[in-house]
Amino acid sequence: MTPRSAHGFTLLEVLIALAILAILMTGLIQVAAHNTQNLRYLENSLIAEQIAHNQWLAFGLNDDHPEQADGWDTMAGRKWYWQIGRQSGGMPGVTTYRIKVFLEGEASPYIDFPGYLPNAA
Known part of the structure; x- marks a missing residue:
């Protein structure tokens, strides 16, 4: 036999x-x-940041600055909920606000940052 x-x-x-x-x-x-x-x-996060900046600019340009503001915005085919609220404390002569942006149906914000406005004279 031969080897295989x-x-x-x-x-x-x-x-x-x-x-x-x-x-x-x-x-x-x-x-x-x-x-x-x-x-x-x-x-x-990038979309939420853009919404926060847009809302903060609109809030700052408005003459009336309420303690709380919120609303819905649509960007990139998704609905976003934003909140702006006055914070206590901070620096004298400056009012501190917090801006939060949530994706619809989510409990934690994608962005949460402070904003500052000078106090009315």
Whole structure:
């Protein structure tokens, strides 16, 4: 009898290669999903920041500055809820406000930052 020549991979070698490939693909899918979540969060944060700046500019240009103001805005095909509220304390001669922007249906704001206006003379 003549010795058999090798003409390919054994079934065990193929199964091991497939198992390694499956493990690697699972890791790649998890990384891609995490990156997608981060991108969505960054996108929402940027949109919320733009809404906060728009509302703060409108609030500052208005002659009347109530203790609380809120409303809805639509940007990037999504509804956003914003709040502006007067804060106690702060520097003399300056009124401090907090601006918060929430995505519709979410409890925590995407942005929450202070704004300052001079007190009326």
